[in-house]
Amino acid sequence: MRVSLFITCYNDTLFPETGRAVVGLLERLGVSVDFHPKQTCCGQMHANTGFRGEAFSQAKRLVRLYQDAETVVIPSSSCVAMMREQYPGLIEELGNDSLRKDFAALLPRVFELSEFLIDRLGVEDVGAWFPHRVTYHASCHGVRALHLGDRPYRLLAKVRGLQLAPLPNTDRCCGFGGTFSVKNAEVSSAMLAVKLQDVVATGAEYCTALDNSCLMHLGGAMHRQYAGMKTIHMAQILASNEACPAEGVL
Amino acid sequence: MSHAALNQPVLDPTLAPPFPQAALPVLRNPQLRKNVAHAIDVIQAKRAKLVAEKTDWQELRSAASAIRMHTLENLGAYLEEFEAKCTAAGGVVHWAADAADARQIILDILRQEGAGDVIKIKTMTSGEIQLNPFLQAAGVNVFETDLAEIILQLGEQEPSHIVVPALHLNRGQVREIFARRMGLKDLSDDPQALTAAARTYLRQKFLTIPTAISGANFFIAETGAVGVVESEGNGRMCLTLPRTMITLAGIEKVLPRFQDLEVTLQLLARSATGERMNPYNSIWTGVTPGDGPQRFHVVLLDNGRSSILAKPKQRQTLKCIRCAACMNSCPVYRQTGGHAYGSVYPGPIGAILTPQLMQMHHAQSLPFASSLCGACYEVCPVKINIPEVLLELRSQVVNQERRDLARFLDPMYLGLRIANLLFAWAWLFHASQFMGRIGIRFFTRNDGWIHSLPSVGGKWTQTRDLRGFPKQTFHGWWAARARQAGPALAKETK
Numbered sequence: 001m002r003v004s005l006f007i008t009c010y011n012d013t014l015f016p017e018t019g020r021a022v023v024g025l026l027e028r029l030g031v032s033v034d035f036h037p038k039q040t041c042c043g044q045m046h047a048n049t050g051f052r053g054e055a056f057s058q059a060k061r062l063v064r065l066y067q068d069a070e071t072v073v074i075p076s077s078s079c080v081a082m083m084r085e086q087y088p089g090l091i092e093e094l095g096n097d098s099l100r101k102d103f104a105a106l107l108p109r110v111f112e113l114s115e116f117l118i119d120r121l122g123v124e125d126v127g128a129w130f131p132h133r134v135t136y137h138a139s140c141h142g143v144r145a146l147h148l149g150d151r152p153y154r155l156l157a158k159v160r161g162l163q164l165a166p167l168p169n170t171d172r173c174c175g176f177g178g179t180f181s182v183k184n185a186e187v188s189s190a191m192l193a194v195k196l197q198d199v200v201a202t203g204a205e206y207c208t209a210l211d212n213s214c215l216m217h218l219g220g221a222m223h224r225q226y227a228g229m230k231t232i233h234m235a236q237i238l239a240s241n242e243a244c245p246a247e248g249v250l
Numbered sequence: 251m252s253h254a255a256l257n258q259p260v261l262d263p264t265l266a267p268p269f270p271q272a273a274l275p276v277l278r279n280p281q282l283r284k285n286v287a288h289a290i291d292v293i294q295a296k297r298a299k300l301v302a303e304k305t306d307w308q309e310l311r312s313a314a315s316a317i318r319m320h321t322l323e324n325l326g327a328y329l330e331e332f333e334a335k336c337t338a339a340g341g342v343v344h345w346a347a348d349a350a351d352a353r354q355i356i357l358d359i360l361r362q363e364g365a366g367d368v369i370k371i372k373t374m375t376s377g378e379i380q381l382n383p384f385l386q387a388a389g390v391n392v393f394e395t396d397l398a399e400i401i402l403q404l405g406e407q408e409p410s411h412i413v414v415p416a417l418h419l420n421r422g423q424v425r426e427i428f429a430r431r432m433g434l435k436d437l438s439d440d441p442q443a444l445t446a447a448a449r450t451y452l453r454q455k456f457l458t459i460p461t462a463i464s465g466a467n468f469f470i471a472e473t474g475a476v477g478v479v480e481s482e483g484n485g486r487m488c489l490t491l492p493r494t495m496i497t498l499a500g501i502e503k504v505l506p507r508f509q510d511l512e513v514t515l516q517l518l519a520r521s522a523t524g525e526r527m528n529p530y531n532s533i534w535t536g537v538t539p540g541d542g543p544q545r546f547h548v549v550l551l552d553n554g555r556s557s558i559l560a561k562p563k564q565r566q567t568l569k570c571i572r573c574a575a576c577m578n579s580c581p582v583y584r585q586t587g588g589h590a591y592g593s594v595y596p597g598p599i600g601a602i603l604t605p606q607l608m609q610m611h612h613a614q615s616l617p618f619a620s621s622l623c624g625a626c627y628e629v630c631p632v633k634i635n636i637p638e639v640l641l642e643l644r645s646q647v648v649n650q651e652r653r654d655l656a657r658f659l660d661p662m663y664l665g666l667r668i669a670n671l672l673f674a675w676a677w678l679f680h681a682s683q684f685m686g687r688i689g690i691r692f693f694t695r696n697d698g699w700i701h702s703l704p705s706v707g708g709k710w711t712q713t714r715d716l717r718g719f720p721k722q723t724f725h726g727w728w729a730a731r732a733r734q735a736g737p738a739l740a741k742e743t744k
Contacts, residue, residue, distance in 0.1 A: 009673065012724045013683050014717070019724035035728045040673040046666060048622060050644030054670040061674065086641070140623035173581040177621025179662065182709035184270050184619060186277055189713040190585040191621070220714030223699055 003116070004034045004069035006062075008076045009041035015212045017247050021239035022075050022113065028239070029121060036065055044082040047090070049179045059090045060099060067102040071120065072110045075235050077211045080112040081145035112142070113235055114151040114210055124154045129241045131161030135204035136234075137195075137218065138170045139211040152210060152234060159237060165202035172198075176217035196221050200229060208234045259408045259589030262380065263608050266592025268615035273590035282418050286410070286587040289417040290578045296524025297575065297629075304520070313513045315633040318569035321506055322559060328471040328504045329550065335474025339536020341546045349379035352551050356381065356463065356496055357388055359547055363494050365390065365461040371478060371485040372396035373465025374412050374572065375498050375551060377594035378607070381463075392463075393455050395484040397448050404431040410588030412595060413522045413574040418587050452484065462488040462543070466499035467571070468514065469548075472507045475535040476548065479518065479528035486530050495543035501550050502559075502568040514571060517631035521573035554607040563642050567602050569632040574599075576626035576636060582619060591616060598626035602639040610646055617643035661706045680725065687719045694718035 003026060007019045023033050043058030062083075066072050074080050084107065091103050117123055136156060142148045156164055175181065175191025182188075199207050199218060207222075209215050212233050219231035232246065240246035259275075260266040276282055301307050321328055333343045346352035360368060368390055376382065382392045394403045398416035402409055405427035409415030416424070425439040428447050437447055464485065468477045476497055478485050489495065505514065519525045537546050558564055577583040577597025588596030592613060593604040601620055605613040617640045626636040651657040658664075672679045693700045700716040702708070710716060722730075 007724050009679070013686070014719065016720050016722060016724035016727055020727060023728075035725070037725060037729070038676040040676055040679045041669075043673075046670060047641065048644070049662075049666060050617075050641070050646075050648035051666050051670070052645035052648075054666065057670070058673055089638075140621070140625075144624035144628055171625070173621050173623035173625070175581065175621055177623070180618065180621045182662070182706050184273070184582075185709035185712060186270065187273050187582055187585055187619070188621070190277055190283075191581050192713065194581075194585070216716070217714065220710070220716055223715040223717075224701075224713065 001031050001121075002034060002070045003031050003073050004036060004066060004071065006039055006042075006066065006072055006074045006079070007035070008074060008079045010216075011076060011212055014216070015233065018075055018212055018233040018235050020247070021233065021236040022073070024244065025126060025235060025239040026073070028241075029117075029123065029126060031121070034069070036069075038065060042079045042082045043090075044079055044086075045178055047082065047086050048177075052090075055086070056090055056094055059087050060094065060096075063087075063091070063099060063103045063106060066110075067106055069106070069109065071116070072106070073113060073116045074110065075113045075210070075233065076213070077112050077139050077142040077146050077148065078213060080110060080115075081141035083107065083110055085145055112146055112148070112210065114148055114155055115146065117155060117238075118151045125158035126155065126238050127241060128159040128238045129161055130159050130237045130246060132206055133163045133165055133204045134206045134208055134232075134237065135165040135167045135199060135202040136170075137167060137174065137199065137207055137209040137214055139209050139214045140171075140173050142210050143171050148210070155234070155238060156208075162237070165204040167202055168198050169195075174214045174217050176214050178213070181217060192217060192221050196225070196227070200227050204229060206230055206232045206237075208232050208237055210234050259410075260592060261377065261408045261589070261594050263593045263604050263613040266613070269590055269592070269619040270615065272592055273586040273619075276586050276590055281420070282587060283585065285418050285420045287584055288420075289411075289414060290584060293414070293524055293578050297520060297578070298524075300520045300524050300526060304516070310513055310517055311631055311633050314517050314571075314631055315569065317505065317510050317513060318571070318632050319566070321504060322502065322565055322568050324506075325501065325504070325559060328506055329501055331471040332469050332474055332504055333550075335471070336469075336476075336536055336548060337474070339474050341474065341536040341548055344547060344549045346549050346551045346553070348553050349551075352379050352498060352549050352553070353381055353384045355549050356498065357385065357390070359494075359496055360385070360390055360461065363461055363545075365494070367391045367393065367455075367459045368461045368463055369393045369395050369455050369459045369488055369492065370399070370462065371464040371480070371488045372399050372415070373463065373498060374409070374415075374594050375465050375500055376463065377409060379498075379551065379553065381498070393459065395452055395455065395488060396480070397445065397482055397484070400448055400451070401427055404428065408589060409594055410596060411574060411577060412572055412597075412599075418589070452487075456487045456491050460491075460493040461496075462492040462494070463496045463498065464488060466497050466503055466548075467518070468511070469499070469504045470506075470508050470511075470533075471504055473535055475508070475533050477511070477531065477533040479515070480530045480532075481523065481525075481528060483530055486532055489532050489534060490542050492543050494545040494547075496547045496549065498549045498551060501552055501555050502570075518571055518573050521575040521629065521631045554609055557609055558606045564602075564606060564639055566634050567599075567606060567639055569634050570599055570603070571632055572599075573631055575629040575631060576634075579625040579629045580620075581623060581625065582621065586619075591619070598636045598640075599634070602634075602636055602643060605643055605647075610643070610650065614647045614650070617647060665706065680723070683719075683723055687721075690719050 043055040047055035174195040175188040215231035236246045401416040411417040421439045429437045583597040591600045601616040703711045
């Protein structure tokens with residue numbers, strides 16, 4: 001199977017280790033990975049901030065870039081949600097017939113990482129080893145837009161050595177919300193404080209998620225508050241094994 | 251001194267400060283935040299339990315959504331049907347184009363009645379049109395009869411929730427308000443004692459004031475009936491004792507048939523208060539000789555609703571049945587309470603309704619007062635896709651603001667426009683990553699983290715650190731790997 005990786009703009013810039021982990025994991029599972037060098041952004045930041053015109057051009061660009069891909073994997077639930085929830089409206093409004101057709105054909109081939117592993121590859125045990133106490137933050141987009149359900153938990157359950165610490169109020173937002181975190185910085189910080197209380201109380205060593213944007217928010221506050229906990233994208237946990245443990249962890 | 255200077259909430263969208271600023275006094279008031287979080291946690295838990303017992307909850311939501319949308323798409327016809335039926339039953343129907351119209355109509359009726367005092371059933375719509383201060387200024391004494399509204403009126407407080415308007419106050423504070431205003435020094439904060447005090451205060455009003463004002467949860471087009479659901483019986487008293495009843499409600503509150511209540515009442519009670527059924531469901535049709543008010547007026551309020559109806563993407567806003575499940579589930583509301591929204595309609599529904607009622611001339615910060623987490627849409631009993639409407643309104647606000655020169659140079663606007671250019675060409679994006687990595691080094695400490703950033707970035711670093719940029723981007727790593735693999739592969743094949 002051939003997969004085209006859409007790494008997303010912020011993972012490319014800020015979290016390359018997540019991308020490296022996705023490549024390592026998929027190749028270990030016998031999937032060959034492609035990377036389109038011209039990829040940039042899905043347009044979520046612009047669309048969510050009200051810059052609809054700008055989001056149009058990015059949506060169009062992304063569909064054109066991936067229209068021939070066999071399968072697209074994206075290690076970011078909010079970017080997948082952008083394509084599923086907002087692209088249909090944007091592309092409808094653009095009124096370009098060929099684009100509409102290409103998008104309709106592309107969308108069913110677009111997967112979030114945990115969806116790809118469980119629904120497309122049919123694996124739960126990816127042969128990972130991560131001997132740590134971990135709590136899972138189910139991001140809003142993962143819960144309500146992608147309906148990931150128990151997929152992330154099924155994957156984590158099969159990781160050798162991993163001890164899962166359940167997180168209360170798991171469907172409550174961490175307060176990131178993209179530009180919300182700076183436009184409404186005080187409210188966002190108050191939401192973050194409440195979420196962080198729950199996360200830290202789990203006593204886990206790591207907080208994981210399928211979206212680095214929430215983790216950047218949580219991790220930033222953990223570092224500021226000297227919390228004895230770190231964040232790690234789930235791809236890095238799933239890629240980790242005895243031969244090649246997660247980068248910068250052990 | 252202005253309201254804002256006193257940190258008093260301003261629930262008038264034309265005067266209220268922007269949301270981020272209006273939220274500050276609440277964020278700095280730990281007692282209020284505790285009260286809000288506790289109250290909505292209690293309601294949420296009750297709601298969750300009762301929703302879970304309905305195996306057809308999703309079907310009910312779909313049915314309600316379809317009924318409400320169908321009604322809105324045929325609103326003119328249903329309103330005319332309601333007017334005809336209500337009039338035939340002895341009611342008088344008035345049409346109010348805006349808030350000023352509605353206030354004047356109500357005052358004129360009160361003048362005709364020679365009413366110097368009026369009792370009220372809880373109606374948020376009267377808050378929308380600022381009815382109480384208007385009537386007081388015109389010399390009419392207004393007495394609220396809903397327990398929460400009495401607390402607010404006596405405590406000179408503003409409502410912070412549409413179903414539980416005094417949710418931001420706790421029992422001790424209610425006791426204090428009653429003790430001071432009713433002159434009951436020894437009142438305890440026992441709920442029974444508090445409600446008994448309210449009952450004594452109310453009984454005399456019910457028995458002596460012959461004119462009442464109510465809102466409506468719904469109108470029935472088919473029969474001309476009006477309905478109010480409530481928990482305390484004060485509404486039932488207002489609907490039986492007074493001589494004259496004036497009902498004020500938005501034009502969107504109509505339902506086609508009596509039978510539609512089967513769906514909406516099941517959803518409303520569970521979503522609003524976490525009950526299987528509201529304790530009091532009062533439905534009345536016009537005037538019944540010898541029973542209840544003998545003069546009955548209905549004021550149908552537009553006040554911007556027609557303009558919402560005219561916009562297909564935004565129309566769904568008017569499906570709302572005012573259950574408040576969206577605010578109870580909202581993580582933003584949980585932190586800020588209702589006052590920050592600058593209107594009697596707080597929370598996610600307020601964030602979309604208020605700017606639209608203001609025809610986008612005021613309250614432009616409200617569509618941004620959401621992290622787009624989607625909890626509101628998930629719980630909405632009539633399936634209003636609030637995040638979708640928020641995004642639509644955000645783009646309208648940006649289209650307004652980007653014409654403004656000051657906004658043009660705003661760092662966030664500038665940043666987003668530049669980012670759009672960068673995202674159009676990968677080489678430009680990559681060049682900017684390279685430059686950014688060099689620039690960010692000046693802000694990165696030895697521990698590899700950024701603790702303080704200028705401008706918009708400072709909004710981030712006021713409470714969070716940011717990890718410094720990594721040495722290599724992902725695409726850089728990929729390209730390097732491909733270069734290494736190239737010769738290796740070539741060697742292998744030899």
